[in-house]
Amino acid sequence: MKITKAVITAAGKDQHHLPLQTLIDRDGKEKSVLQILVEETISGGIEEICVVVQPGDEASYSAIIGDHAGRLNFVVQSQPLGYGHAIYCAKDFTQDDPFLHLVGDHLYLSRQKKSCSQQLIEVAEAEDCAVSSVQATRENLLSYFGAIGGRRIHGRQDLYRIETVVEKPTPTDAEQRLIIPGLRAGYYLCFFGMHVLTPTVMEILGEQIEKAAASRRITLSDALDELAEREQYLALGKSDLRYDIGVKYGLLTAQVALALNGKDRDEVLEKLLELLYVRELGTSSRETE
């Protein structure tokens, strides 16, 4: 299995402006979030990228993409029928190929030399199946994520066979269905926002859209739960960092994280310390003068 395509979703009601935000990347250059995400996919060997957008957003996205414009395709999700439906909109783009999927409101920061997408794609190609990146997450955050239940693969510290996928479970449900041996009590494997998906996922999404009532929103988690029934589906445990830029101070946190992991680390640290000094110590030192 060779993965050369990626789908980035950016059509959510409150998130469609997020990929347009500008940040200073680790290399010290000013980039849009979308650019950073595109570079993340390219680092994993992706050649073609499809961005799912709301109607009317294509132009503003095209304007910020810079050098990679040639790799990008835009697909419009004409009605807000949910996350699963957004991915399904890229069906003509992915055709019968497996593809990397990222959400447009997250930034990923690898702790290793290899990027997050590169690590994931390598596992998917080696195992020849769908793989989702997951991260151990405390139970009080379960209401933000999809979570998986399954078993660790013998001999691998970071790889799990997924048996169940539940979207935003309550801890009550999680404790009954999603306990993973080896994880600390109260921790579950939740999606990291990055997946390698097979064509079967598109097939399942198609079936679900057909079956669902007109107004029902289609979730990806339901389709992935079904995927686990039909074929081998793995999870790759990550200790890397991911930042949700859609939450309060999310963009700021992501920026600080990028800066502290990049070439301007010392400069930024110095500025942060200065801020702290003036805020906390500076005041008191003036008072004593």
Add this chain to the structure above:
Amino acid sequence: MSELTKIITAKDPVLRNSSLDAFCRTAPLEELMAECESLELFRHKNDNLYERVRALFFLYAIHRFHLPNKQGIKSEGSIPFHGYINLLKRRFEEAIEIFLDESRATGHSDALSSALAAAYHRLGFQTLADQVRRSVRSVRGNQWMFRIGHPADHPLRVRKELLSVKSKDYLFPILREATPVRMDLSHSGWSDIFFLGMDFPEGARVLNVSIDLSVRQTNEYSNPRPPVETYFRAIDQPVLRLVSIDLETSAEITSIAEVFDFAKDYLGLLKAAVIASGIVPPGMEGAEQPLSMLLERLVKPGHGIEIVSRVNGIPKGSRLAVSTTLLASLIAVCMRATGQTVALTGQLREDERRLVAARAILGEWLAGSGGGWQDSGGIWPGIKLIQGVEARPDDPEYGVSTGRLLPAHYIMTQKDVTSQVRQHLQDSLVLVHGGMAQDVGPILEMVTEKYLLRSEQEWQGRQRAIQLFDKIVGHLKRGSIRDIGNCTHQNFDGPIQTIIPWASNLFTETIIERVRKEFANDFWGFWMLGGMSGGGMGFIFDPKRKTVAQDRLQSIMRETKNQLQKAIPFAIEPVVYDFAINENGSIAELLEGDRALMPPGYYTLSIPDLLRLERRKLARMQRTELDHFATACRNRPELAGIIQVLFDRLLPGSAQESTDKKSLDELLQDYGFDRIQHEQIKADLRTGRIGLAQNRLPVSSKIQDVSSDDIVNATTGLSERHRNIGMEALAQGAVAVVSLAGGAGSRWTKGAGVVKALNPFCRLGGRHRTFIETHLAKSRRISRLCGTPLPHIITTSYLTHQPIETYLQRVDNYGYEGPLLLSPGRFVGLRLIPMTRDLQFAWEEMPQQLLDEQAQKVLESLHAALLDWARKMGEGGDYTDNVPLQCLHPVGHWYELPNLFVNGILKRLLEERPRLKYLMLHNIDTLGTDVDPALLGYHIDQGACVTTEVITRRIEDRGGGLARIDGQIRLIEGLALPREEIEFNLSYYNTSTTWIDIDQLLNVFDLNRTQLNDKAKVLDSIRNLSSRMPTYITLKDVKKRWGKGQEDVFPVTQFEKLWGDMTALPEIKSSFVVVPRQRGQQLKEPAQLDGWLRDGSAAYVDSICEW
């Protein structure tokens, strides 16, 4: 290896199920002591929970029932006080160690056995309760709730559907859960007790039916409906509002601490549900953050939730597990609302029902109550076979107990039990509530204990119950309801009463007898529901007679209750239900738009308060709701009468006092209330001159135990000479018996205000007997023995006179041949609101029984509420906020003999029987006492004014004893001891049985036989002597009944003067004699009955009676 540890660890079921009693009967003292040592070692070394627990119960039973009867055991011995204190503080292991050390140091005694028995018994139950608690916590789906400690970590969110409003005039939708209650069609020998199911899963089986109910002959509910309804909605105020419609209580909670304060109000069950459902998870107990912080996360900023409960007219004690069902229903609705179930509405999934059941157990533990594992059966639909399940490797119970905490539910299909059979069952069964509402807790403990001991008869009873269960299931599948009736009746007559004789009572048996007579072959059988009979019960009839049977049962129960209501505690008038099998189980519905209204009772409760506020002060939603409700009142026919109800609530008429009952003032006048003395006591109490702390003798008093030379030991019998003297006096008619029956017996009936003397407490000589009948039967035997009828006087009081008189007339004095006289009390007191000083002294200064962790929290919260109550009501004021009879109090048994002088009974007796010289005075609960000729002879021979019988002390004998105080041998009340530990040095306990020389006593009062005619002189001399007697201030629990069988218990202050203090008067010649325990022990609480029956005491009493 010891024989008993072999039994405990045996793999072979025949050996494992061997009875302890069988082994102990033949084993001599030394062997039993050696076995105790082995068991003690075994339980410390063993890891298996149930083996340890069984060893504890073996040790308890050996010390309680077997060692005391063995030849060679010392009857006297002291119990180390610090061991007792450890026992009170629930430090059982330390207490046991102290008692065992004492036994090794000073030799084993009956007294130490009693202390060890108490400690082993309670440690056994503590171990079992801890295990259930651990198991509930370890159920998957519950664990997280114990980890979440900060509101910011709260992982739950109220579902969006409950927060969607279409416009600003709309109300938040309401989620309504309707839940049937459960009835147990089999009564399976209480096999749903957790401990039993976890040790003997194969024997833990019940047939559990979900039912809808309505109370017959009321217009309120025409058709059976789910008896329990619970409601959940979001509100636009950052509070947790809890409302109980049936208890007419609501609260707006703003702090996390208050959610955990269970006894503050009547909303303990709702609070337990809020916690057990994870809304305020148990891990948050003690969190300081405001509740609004949690609600902001759970709902949204500025918002909160409202939870409402409603039980549709089903009174307490229905034996239909109403409170557990209510808890389960509340938990279900809260879980649905917070996304912990897949579906918001409709039925629950099987895994969800199981979790609700597990959380209901958790909730019961939190609120300090408890039931069986089938009690939340109402959340399942239809007819279920529920059975214990063996623990498997992936269960948390595996390796700890044989069975799992939660059983498996098999819902019987239409193929198993057809619709016709279901209908046939409904057409045959008459469900009733007899009106009794008793605490079944002690019964469930007895069942556990007897199971663990495998007592022969009880164990055979259980096997028989298991066979009957199979038969009932078979008959149900075949559709033979008549055979089911036959089996349930056999079960009641046989196994149930073999295991627990106290499951039946005179009330139930009278009803069954009358039904059988009236309906003959059309009555197919009786069926006991739940823990014990008298409350919820079933009668199975030929369907063609069902309607008649319902009518007749109503009358029969009412008539029987009227006959027995002063003898047995009833909480409510008996009712007959209509019922239907509920095939849905717990089901939820979302009420939206115009339908988003609470049930009518909610508004009659809440609107009066809202109307008192200015409209601008109401929250937006409250204003909208008032508008919606007003519209609904005009348009919806089911709300037609509500305006009138609201009007009555807003402008309540004057309370209708019943005219046929006397007012408090009239009663006080009738019963000899001394207003001057009362005001003096009140003033003294308020100024602190008298009080609990002032009851005590000065600390400088020298209080020592008596030596064996100071008393005569009659435990092995007195001389033939004494017997002859006594027989002669009896033959001459020189003796009369005085049974004290004026007291309320508040420990017996927990303050219910019934007459203990008339309580048919136990089956003796083949029938249920009252205390009075038992005492008369002993006097009858003595009368026949000596050939002269023995006069028997029963003292009565304002509380007991009328009922005893009527009862004795009805039973024709039980055919007693000798004179039977009632001596009505002539002194009465008025209860007072307690001083908080005294409450605090009682709860904080005196050694207190520490309860199980959660129960203790509930108790402490209750104490805080009661202190508040006393302050609000006015400390030291007259207690008048109850039915008049509950406001009066008897003034202590010192007055019983003066009563005889004042009411003319003694005068009359002496005139009729000039040879009468002696009285034997005894308490109504000293069942083993009789006019024993030898003891009488001893008293005559001594020439004493009073001879008091004492017994050697056991740990349960609290309340003073015989002592040498500053050189004088006398009785001392527990209230008067300057330090608690002194009591533990006193070897002898007062039985309250006293032999009196009439003339010497009159002399002490400065009276003689002829002066009894002079009323003024009599009253004067009584007043003079009474002023020399100490006045004790005591606290008594008084019940106040309200609503549908609800009861509150309040501590009130009263005073008393006690007979034992007569022995302190220097002019009285007193002597003391030690009698056998079986003669001198007293039955104070129903919980003692089982031990009393098992240790041979009942048989002893039977042997000295002629019925």
